[in-house]
Amino acid sequence: MTDPRFDVPAFPDAPVASGAATAPSARLFSMAGVGWASFLGSPLAGGILLAANARRLGNRALAQRQILATALVTLVSVLLYAATELPETAAVPHALVHVVVIAGLAGTIVYARHAQGAAVAAHRIAGGALYSNWRAAGIGLLTLLGVWLSIASALVALGVAGVLNFDNDLRLVRDYPPPAELRLPAGWRVANRPQDPGDATYRIRRFRYGLMSAGIEFVIGDKSDDTLSSFCEGMLDAVKEGGSEIEWSHAASGTVAGRPARMCEHKGALGDGIVHQASVLTSGNTKTCALVYTAREENYARYLPEFAQVRDSLRCP
CATH class of the missing domain: 3.40.1000.10 (Mog1/PsbP, alpha/beta/alpha sandwich)
Known part of the structure; x- marks a missing residue:
């Protein structure tokens, strides 16, 4: 039988020893990982990692705002690049588009450090685990693939609706009827x-x-x-x-x-x-x-x- 005297700590105000402080159980993405994801997969990829961190830190509302904000930055970047290639809107200078897109990418990285840099650092000091940067880079590439698939799906939908024409094959037309000849440049x-x-x-x-x-x-x-x-x-x-x-x-x-x-x-x-x-x-x-x-x-x-x-x-x- 257990002696009840040994169930009571010698010092009532002292905590029971556990051998080591308990580390946070949730894993977070580092700021370097967020940067790699943004660089490889668009600001949206960085936003996905920021949102994952925010949810694990208990702020779901912030996670939703970060997804929406970075998705908007990515959408603007795509539309600006499209504007430089379409003949009807080609007045948009390429240099200006590059500046805006780079600014959006840099802004995402700077915002990430401002919003979560201290929290991730504190998590690490407390013994919390971090995901590898390779994992973050992989998520970035998968996000980039998703963005391109979304663009392709939208273009196909416009093509089916008759708004766009995707028959881009160059045809050298020579017979209208023979021996009439007419040669067409590319496009x-x-x-x-x-x-x-x-x-x-x-x-x-x-x-x-x-x-x-x-x-x-x-x-x-x-x-x-x-x-x-x-x-x-x-x-x-x-x-x-x-x-x-x-x-x-x-x-x-x-x-x-x-x-x-x-x-x-x-x-x-x-x-x-x-x-x-x-x-x-x-x-x-x-x-x-x-x-x-x-x-x-x-x-x-x-x-x-x-x-x-x-x-x-x-x-x-």
Whole structure:
């Protein structure tokens, strides 16, 4: 039988000896780990680690705010990079985007040290365990994969909805019908192929990162000398009948592949934007061929040299 006298400490106010202080049971990510995750996987990856630390430290509300804030920084970075690549918004300077993105990454790391640096240091001093930086880096890479998969899913959804076009294959179009020849620079492709190649209109579109930036209508039909002399006037009348207000227009004569050609250019209002068109008409032995280049004002000059390549490659049969 146990003597009850030995169940009472000799010093009532002294704690029972346990051999060592009890270490915190929860593991945390170090600030270096948060930095590696952010660098490899976007600010969102750093936010995921910060949120995990906050939950283990008992602050779930802070964890949610950190996830939302870093997700927003990542989204802004993605949108800024997209803005530099899309022709319609390419006015955003690349240097400015890099500065903003780097600032967002650096801000995430600085905020992490400010918000949790002291708590993680105290946890470590108390004997608490930390996850390895390799684990943090792996989470960063997995987060980056998730971000890219999300972007890809969004692009596929837009493609299915018809907003984007993902047929980026370069096509060298030579027969419209034989032996007509037309060569397309990279980024241009045929959007339709009519059943009757002898007298038809082919729509050729300029795509960049899935978005249409400009277009060319290639029209081929039976030879008509009258069409060559009245081509530009007919184009102008068609635009006016369509309700587009013409700001300026001019025509000139030239040659394409050594054959006489009529060229005209005009600018007008279409809906809420300004549209530029450059057109050329030439005849071969049996056919008359026309190219009509159309683009909004912000894209017209960008793709005009490429249209010139298409025009110079035209061989009308």
